[in-house]
Amino acid sequence: MTNVSPSSSPLDWTSLPTGQHRHRFGNATLGFDAWIWRGAPGPVLLVNGATHGDEYEGPTLLRQWIDTWNPTDLRGTVILVPVLNEAAFGARQRFHPVDGENLARAFPGTGDGSSTSQLAHLFDTKVLAHATHYVDLHSGGLALELHPWVGYIVGGGTERNATQRAMAACFDSFWCWAGPFLPGRTLSAAFTRKVAAIYTECRGAGGVLPEDLAALNRGLQNLLIELGCVTGPKPTLADQPFHQSIEAEETHLQAHHPAPHAGTFEPLVELRDTVEATAKLGSVQPDDGGPSTAIYAETGGTIVLRRYEPAVQSGDALFVIVPL
Ligand SMILES: [Zn+2]
Numbered sequence: 003m004t005n006v007s008p009s010s011s012p013l014d015w016t017s018l019p020t021g022q023h024r025h026r027f028g029n030a031t032l033g034f035d036a037w038i039w040r041g042a043p044g045p046v047l048l049v050n051g052a053t054h055g056d057e058y059e060g061p062t063l064l065r066q067w068i069d070t071w072n073p074t075d076l077r078g079t080v081i082l083v084p085v086l087n088e089a090a091f092g093a094r095q096r097f098h099p100v101d102g103e104n105l106a107r108a109f110p111g112t113g114d115g116s117s118t119s120q121l122a123h124l125f126d127t128k129v130l131a132h133a134t135h136y137v138d139l140h141s142g143g144l145a146l147e148l149h150p151w152v153g154y155i156v157g158g159g160t161e162r163n164a165t166q167r168a169m170a171a172c173f174d175s176f177w178c179w180a181g182p183f184l185p186g187r188t189l190s191a192a193f194t195r196k197v198a199a200i201y202t203e204c205r206g207a208g209g210v211l212p213e214d215l216a217a218l219n220r221g222l223q224n225l226l227i228e229l230g231c232v233t234g235p236k237p238t239l240a241d242q243p244f245h246q247s248i249e250a251e252e253t254h255l256q257a258h259h260p261a262p263h264a265g266t267f268e269p270l271v272e273l274r275d276t277v278e279a280t281a282k283l284g285s286v287q288p289d290d291g292g293p294s295t296a297i298y299a300e301t302g303g304t305i306v307l308r309r310y311e312p313a314v315q316s317g318d319a320l321f322v323i324v325p326l
Contacts, residue, residue, distance in 0.1 A: 032120055035139070041080075059218060075233055108186060142207055151177045152202045157195050177245070182248040208311075269283065283320070304326040
């Protein structure tokens with residue numbers, strides 16, 4: 003770290019000199035730390051983890067980069083925010099511990115709303131507004147396990163679609179899921195600002211898989227070369243399974259196979275299994291000892307999300323199936 007900036011957001015960080023900087027946006031209770039590498043004029047790549055506080059892959063990856071990355075020929079600016087949602091991360095839970103809100107539904111936020119809304123507004127106006135390319139690192143967290151993917155929003159025009167597809171292709175260990183605009187997300191804010199944006203979803207399942215970290219690491223290295231931020235041989239990328247959803251509801255993970263009541267979830271199928279429509283996927287046993295309720299597949303396809311935590315509340319998503 004050649005230059006540490008301890009001040010907070012009024013600083014115009016976009017005029018920072020060449021080198022590495024640490025900058026806190028916001029204040030001690032509502033804000034986040036960013037590590038900024040300034041190089042020659044070029045793209046501005048923003049990457050963050052822990053939009054949800056129970057997702058550890060992004061923070062782990064970005065902290066490793068902060069500890070080790072020392073580019074000598076950087077073109078452009080790279081901004082890493084390992085933990086965007088500090089309050090939720092500190093509480094080891096998905097949502098903000100005080101207002102209970104989901105940061106991934108709060109964008110673009112407001113300057114005088116709830117803590118979550120103010121955080122969305124701070125990130126959107128102070129950081130995302132200055133980015134040209136954006137990556138939001140998610141995972142299944144403590145409650146879900148996912149067949150890892152990389153995704154983006156379509157509809158921003160041919161050029162942005164192509165840029166986002168190329169960004170997603172860099173994360174070639176993952177399958178790719180394109181879908182329509184959904185409000186409230188970090189990517190929705192990026193979409194509105196015409197920033198090329200992708201998100202990744204790692205396994206989760208209560209931990210951090212080494213292969214997921216390796217996949218993210220490779221993806222970020224590939225992306226820096228793809229954007230021309232660093233020089234290096236163009237990597238040979240593996241073909242990705244690709245699915246584009248037409249209906250926004252299909253990409254709304256919380257809307258599928260909801261638990262019919264509270265109880266204990268018992269799955270019968272594994273992540274990545276291929277199932278037929280109406281296949282029995284599992285059941286929920288009510289805590290009062292009554293009969294269990296079977297869960298049947300809404301559609302045929304591959305299981306890309308499976309509930310990991312056995313204890314469920316009514317309405318918790320148990321499975322998502324995508325035709326891959
Ligand atoms: Zn998430």
